[in-house]
Amino acid sequence: MATRNFWSAPDPDDPLSRALQPPIDETPEERAARIRQFEEAQRVSKEIDDEIALSRKAYERRKRAIKILLLGQAESGKSTTLKTCTDFQLQFSPQHFAKERAAWKTIIQLNLIRCVKRLLEVLQEEYESSLQTTTPSSVAKGKGVAGRTPTTPGVRFSTSPLNDHHRRIRMRLSALLPVEEELMRKLLPESAGRNDVCVRAGSGWKGVLAALSANTSTLDAPLPQPPPLVSAMKGGSSRPGTANGHARDRDNPTAVLAACRDDIVALWEDKVVQAVLKKQNVRLQDMPGFFLNDAARVASIGYEPTDDDIVRARVRTLGVEEHHFTMESGALPGTEWYIYDVGGSRSVRQHWIPYFDDVQAIIFLAPLAFNLTLDEDPKVNRLEDSIILWREVCQNALLAKTTLILFLNKMDILQATLAAGIRVAKYVPSYGDQPNDVQHVTKYFRDKFRGYHLRPPAHATGSASFLEAPLAKTPRILLARNLRDRAYLVLRLIFASHSQRARLALACLRIRQHGRSALTV
Ligand SMILES: Nc1nc2c(ncn2[C@@H]2O[C@H](COP(=O)(O)OP(=O)(O)OP(=O)(O)O)[C@@H](O)[C@H]2O)c(=O)[nH]1
Numbered sequence: 001m002a003t004r005n006f007w008s009a010p011d012p013d014d015p016l017s018r019a020l021q022p023p024i025d026e027t028p029e030e031r032a033a034r035i036r037q038f039e040e041a042q043r044v045s046k047e048i049d050d051e052i053a054l055s056r057k058a059y060e061r062r063k064r065a066i067k068i069l070l071l072g073q074a075e076s077g078k079s080t081t082l083k084t085c086t087d088f089q090l091q092f093s094p095q096h097f098a099k100e101r102a103a104w105k106t107i108i109q110l111n112l113i114r115c116v117k118r119l120l121e122v123l124q125e126e127y128e129s130s131l132q133t134t135t136p137s138s139v140a141k142g143k144g145v146a147g148r149t150p151t152t153p154g155v156r157f158s159t160s161p162l163n164d165h166h167r168r169i170r171m172r173l174s175a176l177l178p179v180e181e182e183l184m185r186k187l188l189p190e191s192a193g194r195n196d197v198c199v200r201a202g203s204g205w206k207g208v209l210a211a212l213s214a215n216t217s218t219l220d221a222p223l224p225q226p227p228p229l230v231s232a233m234k235g236g237s238s239r240p241g242t243a244n245g246h247a248r249d250r251d252n253p254t255a256v257l258a259a260c261r262d263d264i265v266a267l268w269e270d271k272v273v274q275a276v277l278k279k280q281n282v283r284l285q286d287m288p289g290f291f292l293n294d295a296a297r298v299a300s301i302g303y304e305p306t307d308d309d310i311v312r313a314r315v316r317t318l319g320v321e322e323h324h325f326t327m328e329s330g331a332l333p334g335t336e337w338y339i340y341d342v343g344g345s346r347s348v349r350q351h352w353i354p355y356f357d358d359v360q361a362i363i364f365l366a367p368l369a370f371n372l373t374l375d376e377d378p379k380v381n382r383l384e385d386s387i388i389l390w391r392e393v394c395q396n397a398l399l400a401k402t403t404l405i406l407f408l409n410k411m412d413i414l415q416a417t418l419a420a421g422i423r424v425a426k427y428v429p430s431y432g433d434q435p436n437d438v439q440h441v442t443k444y445f446r447d448k449f450r451g452y453h454l455r456p457p458a459h460a461t462g463s464a465s466f467l468e469a470p471l472a473k474t475p476r477i478l479l480a481r482n483l484r485d486r487a488y489l490v491l492r493l494i495f496a497s498h499s500q501r502a503r504l505a506l507a508c509l510r511i512r513q514h515g516r517s518a519l520t521v
């Protein structure tokens, strides 16, 4: 239907049309101004129409897209799972990957500083708990430690095996703390007081860190000798990061870490320090973002993170991060995928719910961390929390038709924990005197999870590797032995190719069509 122009002949029956007519005595300038105004209004209106059409198209595309939600408690490995996928995708986009690598470098440096900080805390606790005050009788017996014998009653002394050498290293390494503070502030301004590395989803934190890393790379030349850290501890007043000549060090984690490198390595490899950790029952190796074994490499001037470093880096997610991929080849070319990575700590779990009625699949990560407790509530066992959370997900009515995929992950940590002689029965009394090996422990906990979803066929258990196992129509039990296995499955899930193994990806879609099922990996 043709539209009537504002200045066309008025419809005598329409009062609005009559009112919009130009005045009879309109001058040529007024007319030109009116036409310009009208054309501008038309342009804006068209722009709005185009935007509406575009967002309608995007909405339709999004409705057709495959949406996956990653769930699990904090530190369960959600972001890591996604990282492995992104990593894979970035192989085909090296420039983008270089930028990512720069961002991860700073995160890994922060992770290392956090490990050092934790180590220093343990040593401080040990030192404080060993402090004693001399009594006349102890002085008489010549009781004393760390090579010194207090000679006066009432003097406080330490019975700790840590000596002056350790204390000096400890003091020097405390220079890393302002660097950590400054980096954390840049990463997340409201992070003051948090003891972990965290980022707000969607805040563009990778860009911030990549820019930071690029700026500091010009400052990465070794510091003049002696390094400011050492001179500061030798009684000088110039501490790194103070106005006294070294303000730039705070902003240059690479240089400060390099100056601390030998101290970090020496402290971590020190036999006495290792004995203290054992006595205090602290396994820093189990800490997420553990890089002390790599300190000599990570704390060097020319450090470049490897892919493995990036996978192992720890950064806590706050909020919901959306990742969007379009499958370019393989079984479902052109398909759009959205993967949502959420924060897993208790205080942010309510943000999961709005995603429940919009996703086709949930990948639930559950590490078998039977001996650990939640950071946010040290009274709650991690594994118990995971099982309760899994039960809630399985029983949620909004997820009745959603494919549920359960990863029992961090198998390598389970293996190391059991190999270190840590007994399951000590933390889970119901485990009783069953053998304390990976096979029995995994089976025991797998059954705990299995109670809440379809029982898999008996023949599916115990396959050598899920990659070789033929795919059954019914859900099956598969075991990813390490991160690589898990990454592989998810990658196939996302970038399904024509290979045999890609059937796993298709299976997920098939399962989706057949209603509730679960695949335990
Ligand atoms: N050894 C080992 N470490 C793992 C594995 N999966 C994840 N990690 C590490 O565990 C830490 C925590 O993983 P994230 O992926 O950040 O955990 P998340 O679930 O995203 O945690 P939030 O964001 O706090 O909810 C990281 O340092 C990972 O490198 C695994 O299978 N084995």
Ligand SMILES: [Mg+2]
Pocket (backbone or CB within 6 Å): 078, 079, 080, 315, 316, 317, 341, 342, 343
């Ligand atoms: Mg995360």
